Amino acid sequence: MTRKLGTRAVALMTALTMAAPVALMPLAASAYVFNDVRIEGAQRIEPGTILSYANIARGQDVSAGELNDALQRLQNSGLFESVEVVPQGNLLVIRVAEYPTINQISFEGNRRIKDDQLAQMVQSQPRRVYQPSLAIADASGIAQAYAAQGRLAARVDPRIIRRSDNRIDLVFEIREGNVTEIERISFTGNRAFSDRRLRQVLETKQAGLLRTFIRRDTFAPERIPLDEQLLTDYYRSRGYADFRVQGVAPELARERDAFYITFNIQEGPRYRFANVNTVSEIPGVDASAFAAQNRVSRGDVYNPAVIDNTIRRMETVAIQQGLNFVNIEPRVTRNPQNQTLDLTFALTRGQRVFVERIDIEGNTTTLDEVIRRQFTVVEGDPFNPREIRNAAERIRALGYFSDAQVDSRQGSSSEQVIVDVNVEEQPTGSLSFGASYGVASGVGFNASLNEANFLGRGQSVGLTISTASDEQQASFSFAEPYFLGRDLRFGFTTWYQVTDSLNSYYDTRSVGISPSIEFPISANGRLELRYRLAKDTLLNVDRGDAEADPPRLGSSPILLREEESGGLWSSSLGYSYKYDTRITGLDPLTGYKLNFSQDYAGLGGDIEMVTTTLLAGIESRAWREEVALRAEFEAGALHPLNDYTTRITDRFRGGSKIRGFEPNGIGPRDLEAGNQDALGGNYFWAARAEAQFPIGLPEEYGITGGLFADIGSIWGLEDRVGQDGVLVDDGMHVRAAIGASIFWTTPIGPLRFNFSKAVKKMDYDDEQNFDLTISTRF
Template identity: 40%
Template sequence: MNCVLLEKLSVKSCITSVFLSLPIATPLLTATMLATPAYSAVISSISVSGNELIPSQTIRDFAGIKFGTNLTPADINDVLRRLYDSGMFENVELRVAGSNLVITVVENPTISVIAFEGNTNLKDAELAAVIKSSIRSPFNRLTAQADAQTIAHMYNLEGRVDVSVNPVIIPVSEGRVNLVFEVTESDVAGVNRISFVGNSAFSDRKLRGVIETNETNVLSFVLRGNTVNADTIALDRQKLTNYYANKGYIDFEVLSSIAELSADRSGHFLTHTVNEGFKYTFGEGTISSSINGVGTEAFEKIVNIRSGRPYSIEDVNEIVEAIEIEAVKQGLPFLRVNPNHTKNGADRTVDVNFEIVAGRRVYVERIDIGGNTGTVERVIRRQFDFVEGDAFNARKMADARDNLMSLGIFGNTNVSVRDGSSPDKVIVDVDVQDVPTGSVGFALGYSSDSGFNGLISLTEDNFLGRGQDFALELSYGEDTQVFSLSFNEPAFLDRDLSAGFSLYFQKSDFDASSFQTTNLGFEPSVRFAVGEDTSMKLSYSLSRDEIRDVHDDASAIIFADAVGPQITSSFGVTLSYDRRNSRVNPTSGYFLTLEEDFAGLGGDLNFSKTIVRAKAYTAFFDENVVVSAEVEGGALVTTDGSNTRVTDRFFLGGNSLKGFATGGIGPRDTSTANDDALGGNYYGVVRLQGTFPIGLGEDAGIYGGVFAEAGSVWDLGDIGFADDEMSIRASSGFSLFWSSPLGPLEFSYAVPILYEDDDVTQNFSVAISTRF
């Protein structure tokens, strides 16, 4: 058997092999053409030889020759190319004998096995899902080379830029070969530095927080790290544009985005060059209609633009969406709104006229979904606010794409529309690319409250391809050890309803008191939206709680609670209202939460526990200074006339009230050697904080803060303890925040202003938390 060596490669476990390369069959075609007569001939028949698997008529059809026509050398060249382009032949020869064209072929071998070697970071199934070559089909050099490039691209999406993929064929029998893709993997090339050129309104640090790409932490270690590719850069550019457009910079543009590899190819240096333009504010907001018979009266109240506010494209889009939703309610599903902007350069204002226009009457014929090799189709379909037969709405289609991207389980995501079977129908094409969604995490941390602690976690954001979240965590600290298992279905019964459960085991050592606890619990819950910014969570908790290892000299109140394991069966309701502009780094808005737990649905304990929180944010000096105010309070009341337990009561101190140790304020038993903290049935706390840059430059990632806090915890019910009255404690101080390579660090120094003699104070505190 003859072997053709087209490219120097090393192949293991085979004796006879044929290697692939990029050159196509052009040299072979030229040589064959030279043997062809230079005159034209009229062809009346075609003979085929050399074929074993492919029918002769199929070969004649690919040749595409019409009998009775003159066959020129140019025609012969076209025939050759058509036959080679079919991908079924290794060699083709043409010969004219009178009026007969003789086609002699050597068929490409059939692929018997497709295998992958050297791949450890991507599984065989992931690679097999993206290649075009298939078992029991004719081998094609060009297809195999394209498959190799596709595999390399998958690695590039993970940031592995030095990966090489070589396709190799191994003859196994007459007419059959094995196709092996030899993969040489590389390490992930992270992001060494992200820089911006041309920005003056917002700092580099601020813009780094806007984009999707993050600088690689020097101690980071994740299975799926931060990477740079065309998709992530495009997303960064879009996020920058949206951010500036929501801050009044309507002329903003990203001039260039350049990612350069470091000399050792271990990381990228990403530079975005921008042109900010001028900042504009809203001028006049109006509404008009270009549809006969459709007035604007029903929609005027929706146009609530306030003159003088910074221009925001998000505000404009919200008004457009609200008008179109109201139009559907009024039986006008094809009404569309065009926001027309008029810039006034003199005073840098923007007038916006919301023009009501007639949209094209088009319906959704079907939604075609592809590329989801691991994710079930219904996960994708439920991101669309329309189904087959509904009126087509381009805005809803764009929202669906955003929903798919926000899931975090897809790489490339494309949603497009094409004509349907009739002029009034369209087909929506959805093309996604599954990406690895499982990860193993390691964490180290330290806080003044709990000391050093470590965490190992196993998470999966697309469990079994159903879009479900699964997490397994093991935390070990100086004072607390926790094992937890959690599962969440974000669209239970394909509705806007999140359902899940958590299972946990926890051991704690209360330094502020003379006892330890063990808790084993199970908590199922559901969460759903009750408004645009309002959500509700319903939960049930069943736990086995035990106070153990009580010191001999502990408080008699604690001894009274240590009666062995107690079963707590409770029902909980949490209502949240969130109007923050960002959940990660808010600079404006507020949020409110109300938590209510009712214990007594069986079990040993009967109580009602209420916690209320409210926090508001505002910013000054282009968001360089952020001020927040927070109010929090809670109440614990038994419903059977019994006394509350120390483990159910509230404690303040540490991070909950700076300037005091954990459990450092409130009722205590000073007759014990440890001055045991007993907690309280009620608590309240007020916190004020301001953060600001301190002039060290954005590259340092260091900024400062000042704070003032006041609070109290009180009341032990009918236990008969005298010193349980409410007494306000207060403190103030300053903080230093550092975005260090280890992660975010917070150093705080607090001075107690109002305190009692028995309080345990703590001036200095530090908190470190990082995942790598």
């Protein structure tokens, strides 16, 4: 139980250093002879134990120094609060006062850490003998727990309250103090990149507006080595081969409420590759096939990742040619005078070493096969250190383990190696609730249940339910990432989605299932094959009111005719090719993505058409990497087959393809109809460009600005006969919008504020001049 002391603290008798002065009566210089020893004050400790510590022999000469040694041994035993050694003629009297027993332990002044958590940290326990050294260690442990939360100014003082029967109450008085935040991170020696840009690289952050929520702005010494490595990787991937962190100086303010961290760095010159060649030092091995895999070109900026990628490709050639124990050794020669590097890939003969076995420990839930399949080698294969390192990275990337260590050691002989895999599992399931907001869709809520390592098999399952003012949906997904024991991802998704007048005068309902197979076809490319079975329904189209005075027209007859067809089944087979250079990250400044997909609907069902979409994008950094530039081009086409007429549920309907316009805000419309709903189109294209840049605020606030420009169009209908038989204009009318954005990275999710203005539009288009999007989980 916890006892709060209040004003009674002044009645405390003593503290940790309560041991009374031990006394040794004045002794003559001559030796003593003791025929008997009497022990006084011992209650719990046996006399034999005390005599063994004193180690005074009866009937023998004992000097004053030996008596003092006996006193010191008793004092240092940690068993007594006070000790006296008193010679009385031939009698030696040892008076002791034992340490009291702890009656109870309580904590005062703690709010950030609860009593039950603190109780688990301390080693002192009720009903055990009080030990001052242990109480001091407990106080230090509690202070360290507060320091881990960034409260370096926390103070913990152990106090005692005397009780009857030689008992005490042990009280830890805690002054938590404020969070010791990092007020400033600065750099010396940097010329190529600004302090702002380098701070973005670090895991440690400065304190800012959100200091109450962000815990990376508290000083953690264990993060410093990681920050040093992040800086080193950042510079070296940009050509600074000689970069190094010369020192890190964390300085604590006098008030212990703030840290100032300075990184002293040496950039060195920026190198480019000059002469690049490949040589073979193995008799009978031709270097030409290996040279063909070289991805390092003259004039390229030095990047260790590009060298590593080339070595990996050359090692693959060695495996294909059946060459074992081949080392690809990169030999770099610096030319500081012209800031270039000469690079030679040398094929050398390595030591003959084989994998004896792979031992896996620490996995209590995850099956061994889930871990083993991350290795491309098995027992008996030639040992390849690079492959072992790559397997370790793949194991960590699974996300199933809080820690994964892969090491090798000598096996039963010098030609055998044992690979040890030691993992520490972590929870892989999550139940999350969230909220979202969009100007068009309003406030929405969602709940999801996900398991990334289902039954320890590496499979993922997910259930999501979300609702907004105009849209509700539920979905279930399952994925097996290693189908049939190969790098073949099998998955399926089933969904149910309804819209309720989402910026329109009609509702839609969609229910379906889609199994898929996905596999890699290159280092950056993947191919997905899928089947989709769905039923899409258009309903509640506004029919107007002919009885009103004057009569009120409803939706276009085009939509009314589409509603009459009821729910239609779609049975389609499709594929997608995805290419993304960000997978390898060989170029730290520029990334490309490409997504091309086609779906053929007509394998049964009611819908017969081919849907084709294309998305190509590039992202790069400029102006000392302070500005992120992004550009995308997207297009799509529906091609009906066998006289099928597309419906609004099939066609492209705008959405977020062109900012500055509402969902369903552009595209062909029946201007003679009452509500002039957008009808969508069979074709669309959109080009988007965007720049994101700092706006002068401190980087730790997480606020940046942006400018964007979008242009595009939606067009094309088969059925164009609208109200009163007037043909709908379905031409390709270009729309364009420009705008500014504010990006804010917050603990509750990324926020984006878009302020836009349509500069080219049709009179009937629906503009959206402001948009706020937020999505979070808690």
